[in-house]
Amino acid sequence: MKIQNTMTGNKENFQPIHNNRINLFVCGPTVYDDSHIGHARTYIAFDVVARYLKYKGFSVFYLQNITDVDDKIIQRAAETGVSPRSLARKFEQRYLEDMRALGITNVNYYARATENIPEIISQIERLSELGFAYETETGVYFDESRFGDFGKLSHQGAEALEKHRIEPDSTKRNPGDFSLWKKRQDGEEVTWDSPWGKGRPGWHIEDTAITENYFGAQYDIHGGAMDLIFPHHEAEIAQMEAASGKKPLVRYWMHTGFLNVMNEKMAKSLGNFTTIRDMLREYEADAFRFFVLLAHYRSPIDFSEKALEQARKSLERIRQAAKIIEEQLEKAPESSAPEQMDPAVALAKAKFLESMDNDFNTPYALKAVFDLVREVNRRINEKTISQTGLQDASEQLREFGEILGLSFYEVGKRPAEKTDAIADNLIELLIETRQKLREKKEWQLADEIRAKLSELDIVIEDAYEGVGKYTTKGSTIG
């Protein structure tokens, strides 16, 4: 397996620290608001990474932090008149709901910053003792000049880091020094006792405190989006490597590309964001996941209605094939002797795994799925596929789906689909009437009803079976 490592800029052979055990950490959310679909992109990407590593037989401990103490939380809480703690709990809850709705189910543990305060303090104390940290009247800071490797992840030298857009705290020795502990400002209620008086942790320290607590000073994979490379991940490296004296903190740094809108980064500060909740009112979760997996995790992707619609249709193509295969299987008797795997299925599987082994190349893996689908469809039409072949294809599609976290065997549901029993019954009645007209070959009137209903966004599709079923435009409900 190969993984593109941000640290070296190269694709490297994956070699876990402890044989079969993989420690994976991905930066979690700051819970002061609902998460947007840019977050979703990153978490879906790492959900698939975790799924695939597990599929390969690794034992994966996927850890995520929850930043539940932070400037933005305090600010938002003050604005809305609730306590920072209850605000954080509320949005943490909503975040977890969003993740569940997106099928992101592989995080083993979510660690709150506020539940790791002793570990945070211990790490800062060690840094102070080793001379990497200093105290001022506003807080405790990491002394960047004492850590020679600062900038190695973002490939920047010390000179480049002199530049700054935001005015640094005046008590710091260097503009590049970052906060480990923030001393209490007047009136602040969220504080903990520490050797430096009351205060709260800085932004970066919680992650290394958490990973040290659960993984130790070194671990396998750290993930996050591109924008965290600097300063956040750089700071994590500085803190932990300085405190432990062990290098590297992380073997493989994986960073996801942004989700853009009209070629611009989706960000709360730009106000161009769509929350996961809002998106899921419009689209099926799997359609969004498919959209995400259609591009490599490192590539930027542009979110648009059109792109989502394309993704939805592409996903439907696979589901349609899965459905046809199931139908064919029902028609024929079970075949007893499972001999060799169907060559087309074996080839698809090999290509799929090869693609995933190559830095989780999901678009290329999907190509293998589409190739299989086309091949199987063709052979069904030509009646040249055996029962075992169908069985193999069916099982293989199911496995592909599990690895990618997509359900190829379930009809998609739109969460926001409203059900209205009376309207439903009326439509059914119309359809039944129309069906009778069709049986009498009263085509003109039957077609007229279909056309009129279509104007009302109710689509009837005549087929062998499924009479009496309808869909509303844009939905996938059968």
Place this chain on the structure above:
RNA sequence: GCCAAGGUGGCGGAGCGGUUACGCGGCUGCCUGCAGAGCAGCUAUACUCCGGUUCAAAUCCGGACCUUGGCUCCA
């Protein structure tokens, strides 16, 4: 200014030294009372520009141009 990621057919998006990517769309056929859906086949002057290396370059090297992001809030 420094660092990073990009610029591929009508659209999305792989490939990164030689063979059809794939999907969406379009076209044709099959199916169907018709339409749609579905399936198959076909389709595309495609690789930002200029040099260079090579028998061979989207792919490697050099140089431009453009887009986006990071440079202490960011998934």
